[in-house]
Amino acid sequence: MDRGKKQVRTSVAMSNLQAGMILELRVARKKEIGYFLTDGREEVFLHRNEARGPLEIGEEVEVFLYHDHENRLAATMDMPYVGLDEYGWLEVVDLSSSMGIFLDNGVNKHLLVFIDDLPKLRDEWPRPGDRLLVTIKRDRLGRMLAKPVTETEVSKFAVAADxxxxxxxxxxxxxxVIQAGAFLLTDEDYILFIHRDEMTERLRLGQSVRCRVSYVREDGRLNGAMRERKEVQYGEDADxxxxxxxxxxxxxxxxxxxxxxxxxxxxxMSKSSFKRALGKLMKERRVEQVDGWTKLIRDQAE
Incomplete structure (x- = not known):
């Protein structure tokens, strides 16, 4: 998957200025705190802090349009990491228990992922520093929001493993994240599923994971395990x-x-792993079970 920008420049002939557009606008007026830019019909404000140095009236500048913290359409000369209707990995920078999580998209205003698009269990939410694979959409009010990618979108760029x-x-x-486990996109762009029985901890959305490929499916998708192979795990559990x-x-x-x-x-460890480890120790005559207790056989304890 190409994690770089795939920006499509929007024509200045658009009739309405909208969040998510990247376009060339002309400086129409100057104020102490910034500049009014125009496409010839409408104006949008560019704060001085969002400009890359002083600008002059009549100068053409490339800007990205977004809604500022007061929900006003504004311009910035900073470019987003992920543009409208694109997909990409964005870092989690903050969370709100009532709203959702916020992502850094390279501009002053962070992108929101609504609570309805996140797992119901809060311990499966991403944490600051995690990365989320998202697409960028407009809501019905024209504001930009991030949404976790769908299976259909992931399938477009995932590759098949052999x-x-x-x-x-x-x-x-x-x-x-689903009840049965978690889906990952590997660094090689393989889709990999880890069943909850193969996890060593509950996984959360956006978490980075290292695991072993346990099975390659006919469709090129992978199954993974955070646990060692059984013959190795038995020994570790027994120890x-x-x-x-x-x-x-x-x-x-x-x-x-x-x-x-x-x-x-x-x-x-799971009950089945516990029983296998006990069985291994009893077969090796290292422990015995007596009256509801497990005990080391005498010469093992000395």
């Missing part, structure tokens, strides 16, 4: 249980029958 990607480590950014036992004088009140929520809280 079998050589299996078991490789990739990095990507979450662009969609975690052994360390826990050693710190508790060789015994713990947790067994195969311990509820899944207790296992996840105490050991940060």
């Amino acid at each position: 079998e050589s990607m299996k078991n490789k480590q990739v990095e990507g950014t979450v662009y969609k 975690k249980l052994l360390r826990y036992l050693l710190n508790r004088d060789g015994a713990m009140p947790y067994t195969d029958d311990t509820p899944a929520d207790v296992v996840r809280e105490k050991f940060e």
Whole structure:
């Protein structure tokens, strides 16, 4: 995916000046605090702070139009990172629990992503510093807003992976979160899905993630896992249980029958992973389960 600008210059022959336009306007009048620019029919204000040095009457300047903090149409000589009807990655700079999140688009006014376009769970919202893949649209009042990309839009620029990607480590950014897991766009522009059972933490929109490709689908999309392969993970989980036992004088009140929520809280692993790790240790004769307790076999504790 091309993350650079793909700006389309708008003709000055447009009948109405609107937010999102990039066009050449002429300086019609000067004031102490800025300049009035015109396309020959309408005027828009360019604050002195938004100009790149002094301007003279009659001078032609390229500007970007947006709504300022008082919701007035204004001009700036700064250019946006992502233009109207384009898509791109923008950094999260602030959030509002009642409105949504704000993105830096390279101009003085940050772009809003409305709360209705964000996950319902707040811990799945992006955080400042995260990057969000968005498109820029106008609302019914003509104001510019950002919206997370849709599956249709992502499919336009995503590329298909081949079998050589299996078991490789990739990095990507979450662009969609659903109940079953999260979708990422990798640095190579592959679409990758991580099921919640393959996560080591709950993922949020805009989060950067490093994971292993566990499966390459026929359509070129990928499945990923933040966990190691099972044979590796079994060993790591078993080692975690052994360390826990050693710190508790060789015994713990947790067994195969311990509820899944207790296992996840105490050991940060799923019930199935916990049972596999215990099974590995019992098969190796390193632990035993007695009267609702798991205990190190005597010579293991010495």
